[in-house]
Amino acid sequence: MSDRPDDPGDVLVRVGGIVFGIGMLATVATFVPLFLDLTRLPTFAYWLSMLMPLGLLVALVGLFANARSSSRRRRARQAAATGTGTAAAG
Template sequence: MNTETPSAGDLLVRIGGIVSLVGAVATLATVAPLFLGTTPLPAPAYFVCMLMGAGFALAAAGVVRTARAQRRAAEGA
C-alpha cells in the first residue's frame, strides 16, 4: 500500500501514460498492415496515432507541475 499523498501532477502523469499507451497501440495497428501486405487502415486511424505524442506531452506537463509544487514546498519550509 502506498502511504504517500498524491502530488499536484500525479493525475496528469497517469492520464498521459494511458493516452500515450492508446496512441502506441494505434501506431502498431496502423503500421502492421504495411508490413503484412494487407490493405492499409483509413486515414482516421493515422490521426489516432497522434495520441502517443499528446500523451507524452500530458505526462511531461504533470512532471513539471509536480516539480514546481515540490520546489514551492521546499522554499516555504
C-alpha cells in the same frame, strides 16, 4: 499507501501514460498492414496515432507540475525552519 501528499500533476502523469499507450497501440496497428501487405487502415487510425505525442506532452506537463509543487514545499519548509514566516514572492 504513501505518506507523501498527492501532487497536482499525478493525475496528468497517469492520464498521459494511458493516452500514450493508446497512441502506441494505434501506431502499431497502422504499421502492421504496411509490413504484411494487407489493406491499409482508414485515415482515422492514423489520426489516432497522434495520441502518442499528445500523451507524452500531457505526462511531461504533469511531471513539471510535480516538480514545481515539490520546489514550493521545499522552500516553505526552509522558510519555516529559518523562522522567516512566509517565503518572499518572486
